[in-house]
Amino acid sequence: MDGGYIMAGESDSNDGDVSVNYGNPDFWIVKLDGNGSIEWEKSLGGIGLDVATSIRQLSDGNFIVAGYVGSNILGHHGFFDYWLVKLSSAGVVIWDKVYGGSSIDQAFEIQLTSDGGFILVGETQSVDGDLLNNDGGQDIWVLKLNESGEIVWQKTLGGNMAEGGRSVWQTNDGGYILGGFTWSTNGDVSGSGNQGESDFWVVKLSPDPWARKISLPNRLQLRNLSQSASHSITLQLASEEPALTLRITDLLARQLSHQTISNGGSADISALPNGYLPDRHNAFGQGLFW
Numbered sequence: 552m553d554g555g556y557i558m559a560g561e562s563d564s565n566d567g568d569v570s571v572n573y574g575n576p577d578f579w580i581v582k583l584d585g586n587g588s589i590e591w592e593k594s595l596g597g598i599g600l601d602v603a604t605s606i607r608q609l610s611d612g613n614f615i616v617a618g619y620v621g622s623n624i625l626g627h628h629g630f631f632d633y634w635l636v637k638l639s640s641a642g643v644v645i646w647d648k649v650y651g652g653s654s655i656d657q658a659f660e661i662q663l664t665s666d667g668g669f670i671l672v673g674e675t676q677s678v679d680g681d682l683l684n685n686d687g688g689q690d691i692w693v694l695k696l697n698e699s700g701e702i703v704w705q706k707t708l709g710g711n712m713a714e715g716g717r718s719v720w721q722t723n724d725g726g727y728i729l730g731g732f733t734w735s736t737n738g739d740v741s742g743s744g745n746q747g748e749s750d751f752w753v754v755k756l757s758p759d760p761w762a763r764k765i766s767l768p769n770r771l772q773l774r775n776l777s778q779s780a781s782h783s784i785t786l787q788l789a790s791e792e793p794a795l796t797l798r799i800t801d802l803l804a805r806q807l808s809h810q811t812i813s814n815g816g817s818a819d820i821s822a823l824p825n826g827y828l829p830d831r832h833n834a835f836g837q838g839l840f841w
Contacts, residue, residue: 553612555583558581561618572594573596577596578616582642593642597620602618605658607662613640614640616635617659619658628680631655651680659674668695668703672718676689681702684707686708689712711737714735716730717731728755
């Protein structure tokens with residue numbers, strides 16, 4: 552966003568460019584300028600093995616970094632867990648979340664999703680904690696998270712041998728494509744025809760089961776707008792939708808508001824910056840409602 556770079560991995564050092572180490576490898580995040588000079592660096596972790604594997608920049612300039620944690624931090628379930636950390640643009644921790652069970656859970660890639668949340672993929676050997684099921688041995692574990700890092704849905708994929716997820720991406724239809732490996736010939740892999748030992752495994756997931764995109768007219772009916780005080784808008788669709796999610800963005804796709812309201816209910820727009828308030832007679836909108 553600023554022409555620089557962001558890197559995430561692991562560090563066992565406590566000298567040179569590394570300002571601190573908490574014991575064994577830590578998450579190490581490095582922000583570089585356009586010339587490759589360090590602007591800031593950040594170590595995260597404890598006395599266990601903590602490895603960052605993926606990082607993305609958000610539309611607000613902050614960062615989300617994923618990996619796995621072996622340290623006994625708050626929320627740790629046991630052995631390795633998925634670890635997700637949100638950092639400010641200056642490298643200050645905003646929040647962190649831990650997901651997993653009592654065995655080995657390792658996250659390898661995180662991507663941003665069109666609804667402002669995240670999709671996270673890796674592998675799990677756990678059968679408890681945050682896990683709903685396990686097909687046997689080691690499975691791919693996919694987590695769909697909202698923008699606060701809370702689990703929206705999760706899915707394990709595999710057979711009775713070992714599977715691991717290494718890559719994930721949201722597709723144009725709102726679904727997801729996963730890349731990884733498999734050793735199994737049964738379970739979810741039964742139709743794939745394993746060629747022997749470890750094979751590449753590509754899985755296409757359908758769009759989020761709880762979300763349905765509705766085609767909207769370019770012009771939405773907006774009520775309760777006045778020239779003197781415009782603090783809310785009322786949205787009403789002809790279809791019978793129990794709830795609507797309204798996302799308001801600027802022309803650079805930066806999120807200004809994210810609200811869930813009832814169909815026909817009012818959304819608070821009093822906090823929008825000056826100049827973003829729609830004209831009462833010429834209001835246009837676009838959004839994803841479910």
